[in-house]
Amino acid sequence: MYKQFFASSDLLLWPVIGFGIFFTVFLAVLFRVLVWRRSRDQWHDLAVMPLESDEITVPSDAKERI
DSSP: OHHHHHHHOSTTHHHHHHHHHHHHHHHHHHHHHHTSOOOHHHHHHHHTGGGGOOSOOOOHHHHHHO
């Protein structure tokens, strides 16, 4: 039943086109991340960004308990 439907369907080109677009965008993002990545210092700065803050954050519900 499915074989007959897919054999006679003209719409099977659209999933292939969609997959091609997805795969192309995926490869472009992968290339951007792996090849055009930032310098090691910039990666390190991004990795420790939340820890560089000197402020002490207190959850909102903890303020009410104080």
